[in-house]
Amino acid sequence: MNEKSSNTNQRKDESVSRRKFLKSTSTAVLGGSILSSLSVPPQGVFADHHDELKLALIGCGGRGSGAADQALATNDQGPVKLVAMADAFRDRLDGSFSNLAQKHGDHVDVPESQKFVGFDAYKKAIALADVIILATPPGFRPIHFEEAVKQGKHVFMEKPVATDAPGVRKVLAAAKVAENKHLKVGVGLQRHHQAGYIETINRLQDGAIGDIIAMRAYWNGNTPWVLKRENLEKQYGRKLTEMEYQMRNWYYFNWICGDHITEQHIHNIDVINWLKDDYPVKANGMGGAEVRVGKDYGEIFDHHCVEFEYADGSRMFSQCRHQVGCWNSVSEHAHGSKGAARIDRYTITGDNTWRFRGKGKNPYQQELDDLFHAIRHNEAYNEAEYGAKSSMTSILGRMATYSGKEVEWDKAIASKISIMPDVFTWDAPMKSLPGPDGMYPTPVPGQSMVV
Numbered sequence: 001m002n003e004k005s006s007n008t009n010q011r012k013d014e015s016v017s018r019r020k021f022l023k024s025t026s027t028a029v030l031g032g033s034i035l036s037s038l039s040v041p042p043q044g045v046f047a048d049h050h051d052e053l054k055l056a057l058i059g060c061g062g063r064g065s066g067a068a069d070q071a072l073a074t075n076d077q078g079p080v081k082l083v084a085m086a087d088a089f090r091d092r093l094d095g096s097f098s099n100l101a102q103k104h105g106d107h108v109d110v111p112e113s114q115k116f117v118g119f120d121a122y123k124k125a126i127a128l129a130d131v132i133i134l135a136t137p138p139g140f141r142p143i144h145f146e147e148a149v150k151q152g153k154h155v156f157m158e159k160p161v162a163t164d165a166p167g168v169r170k171v172l173a174a175a176k177v178a179e180n181k182h183l184k185v186g187v188g189l190q191r192h193h194q195a196g197y198i199e200t201i202n203r204l205q206d207g208a209i210g211d212i213i214a215m216r217a218y219w220n221g222n223t224p225w226v227l228k229r230e231n232l233e234k235q236y237g238r239k240l241t242e243m244e245y246q247m248r249n250w251y252y253f254n255w256i257c258g259d260h261i262t263e264q265h266i267h268n269i270d271v272i273n274w275l276k277d278d279y280p281v282k283a284n285g286m287g288g289a290e291v292r293v294g295k296d297y298g299e300i301f302d303h304h305c306v307e308f309e310y311a312d313g314s315r316m317f318s319q320c321r322h323q324v325g326c327w328n329s330v331s332e333h334a335h336g337s338k339g340a341a342r343i344d345r346y347t348i349t350g351d352n353t354w355r356f357r358g359k360g361k362n363p364y365q366q367e368l369d370d371l372f373h374a375i376r377h378n379e380a381y382n383e384a385e386y387g388a389k390s391s392m393t394s395i396l397g398r399m400a401t402y403s404g405k406e407v408e409w410d411k412a413i414a415s416k417i418s419i420m421p422d423v424f425t426w427d428a429p430m431k432s433l434p435g436p437d438g439m440y441p442t443p444v445p446g447q448s449m450v451v
């Protein structure tokens, strides 16, 4: 047996045991969340419902502030206090602090000495807390996760967890260390905590539509926010260094965002991986920056269309698009020998027609509730592995669209190409720079080397 087929079989064996466990557990609310750490025996209680859990927020933007709010709202399980905050920029930290303090009063106790700013801020904030929220743009996630685990802290980290293969490998390595230290790790792929998704996926895995042959996943929508250099320089009354500009307008730079196939479409790609209980073996695709073109739109594509192939020969057809005025859909679908499913609408049609009619909590709250429950009951809980592998799946798709080549998983995840800056200072040399016309180069399929 060659190495590839042995890897494939190993992946399948892991899938089967994972699925068996899912069917036998009644804690459906956890979805796929505890699956990657089944071998860890519960031990070493960290906190019961009387103990106060100290929280640190790294990356005080929209989602970080939301996750901190939701972590503080787990107070019914036991006391939680936000004690430290870190951000690259003081203005972002201040805005988040005042909103959280207004809403949560005494539960936000972050004196000036525990507010940290700059590239090293994360280390100091991590040191002061028990549970760490990592919600910077994703490029920094592997560095921050590795440090949180090194310092022995529980983590909630947003998706994606990396923007390139070296970053994914760093997260996978730290995930193992976290498991050995019995740390609890949540990843912000919140569909895993959504009752309708959990029930639909369970039914599909139980054979509701027979053999699943094809899957479709979409994030076709409008363009997200953009921060124009000109406006930023007006706002701050000075020239921005290239590092600062790329960090403020982060959505459009690959090293920090991963392109929207990774930053956004990961949610839909991850649902299909969850359904398959596996990850694709290869991908081919096409894409480009066609409509959303301009100095402030950096180097990412405005559309990607990828065909992912799994080891059993089944395919996921994936599209993501940021073009205004086109067909929009954020959805996941499966097609089988006995029917079809609209997964995001929790609907199955065919031999076993069914529709989920239950109610679930807001999944953003549910995922934090589940993490804090695991911490307080010392239950094995580690979502980092599937978070990293679904991040890698979206990076694999990007490698396929940027290169125009068919790219294999094994080569992609072993890639030595780091797209991150070599140093983190405000005047650091950046790998992607604008030309004389202010435009950033975008990848050219057929010519760009990305693996």
Ligand SMILES: NC(=O)c1ccc[n+]([C@@H]2O[C@H](COP(=O)([O-])OP(=O)(O)OC[C@H]3O[C@@H](n4cnc5c(N)ncnc54)[C@H](O)[C@@H]3O)[C@@H](O)[C@H]2O)c1
Pocket: 058, 059, 060, 061, 062, 063, 064, 086, 087, 088, 089, 092, 093, 118, 119, 121, 122, 135, 136, 137, 138, 140, 158, 159, 160, 188, 189, 190, 247, 263
């Ligand atoms: N799960 C979801 O549905 C969901 C929704 C929104 C965002 N997200 C994810 O959350 C993350 C953050 O997104 P956002 O919308 O909050 O972005 P944002 O720009 O609002 O916030 C990011 C914050 O991180 C800070 N930051 C950047 N680099 C830093 C560094 N090195 N150290 C410390 N702070 C740093 C920024 O200054 C900013 O305040 C992204 O990974 C995004 O994909 C997930």
